[in-house]
Amino acid sequence: MSKINITMPKMGESVAEATIIKWVKEIGDKIHVDETIVEIATDKVDSEIPSITAGTLIEKLYKEDDIVKVGEIIAIIEDSTEETTHETDTSINNIPTNTDKDNKKDNISIENHSNLQNSISQNDNTNNKFYSPLVKSIAKQENLKLKELNNILGSGKNGRVTKKDIIKYIASIQYTSSTPNIESQEPLQKIYKSNVHPDNDIEIIKMDRMRKIISKHMTASKSISAHVTSFIEVDVTRMVKWRNSIKDIYFKREGQKITYTPILFESIIKAIIDFPLINISVDHDNIIKHKNIHLGMATALDNGNLIVPVIRNAQEKNLLGITKSVNDLAIRARDNNLKPDEISGGTFTVTNVGSFGSIMGTPIINQPQVAILALGKIQKKPTVIETEDGDTIAIRSKMFLSLSYDHRVVDGALGGKFLQRVTDYIEKFDLNKEV
DSSP: OEEEEEEOOBOOTTOOEEEEEEESSOTTOEEOTTOEEEEEEOSSOEEEEEOSSOEEEEEEOSOTTOEEETTOEEEEEEESSOSOEEEOOOBGGGSOEESSOOOOOOOSOHHHHHHHHHHHHHHHHHHOOOOOHHHHHHHHHTTOOHHHHHHSOOOSGGGOOOHHHHHHHHHTSOOOOSSOOTTTOHHHHHHHHHHOOTTSOOOOOOOOHHHHHHHHHHHHHHHHSOEEEEEEEEEOHHHHHHHHHHHHHHHHHHSSOOOHHHHHHHHHHHHHHHOGGGSEEEETTEEEEOSSOOEEEOEEOTTSOEEOOEETTGGGOOHHHHHHHHHHHHHHHHTTOOOGGGGSOOSEEEEEGGGGTOSOOOOOOOTTBSEEEEEOOOEEEEEEEEETTEEEEEEEEEEEEEEEEETTTOOHHHHHHHHHHHHHHHHTOOTTOOO
């Protein structure tokens, strides 16, 4: 019998460790090639580590909730080949990721888990349905009944229910409970005592893992940075006119849409180059000045969560390159196909609140950055136009820009000048520009 070492895989250049969320396999369990052994998570994404060999799990070197460095051995599998010890070369490219899975503690006994798995296996024989160990594990965690599991429409091969299918189904369920966990929800307990009576109908929605991370990150940012927000109204008529004139040509040529977002990004990048002290971060008493612009683009996911993929070295890209990067990252963000390095290391962030109908917003800074720009909704408005022959009123396309910045290191003068420079680039957009 040979022993195979399973190691913590490399999760990207910026990730040095990960947390063991759940052991899908127990010691003594038989394992097939590519079958999930353990679920892990960084502060960005959740992942699964598959087995590189068939055999039996004989040792687990870490417990759930342990933090493990990349490259460390986490488990040992015994197979029937020669007596040799190997290490895995598992990379993030081989590990499916999911950013919205709930990081739950397993509070159901192994015996109950086995009963559920046996019930599902018996059901498979009658309904010809196969459920992977991971799907079974999630079903157990969420207390799904076999009838519910059988009713989930699978998107996998031959209608197989995938991890994404069951998580999407769970997200659509409304959970209710009258006995919340008082220890883990102490603030909620106080509200219940003062406002909620036993005969009231209440709904408790447990935060998923990603929402917990967002909550912690946003709360910390408000505590760390001295937030100030400045606003400016921009005439985007020239930009709108140009985009309308080339959008059909661009779609026919490139097979994808060109939205206002990359056009606005181009002006923002130019302004950052003019004002490099807006492209900094803070480390205690040190100001870190970044030579490259890594532009974060806040992207809303279908489940209501938010993720911020990053356009690396944005100052090196022309409008065509920015457009393709925006479209690619947005699509892969919504499909949960981003790598950890693609959602970290940003130096300046832009969020489009206008896409949801808001005319402006006061965004929270994405730490350790010092500024974030919100794009408002584009609206047609009557506007006073100054000419040599006098003032006149015309219909113009306008939008608000909102810049939140850290007053510890960015003063109102810098914030205001930067915002004005972005406006100047947008309002003087070249109508003869080629893309």
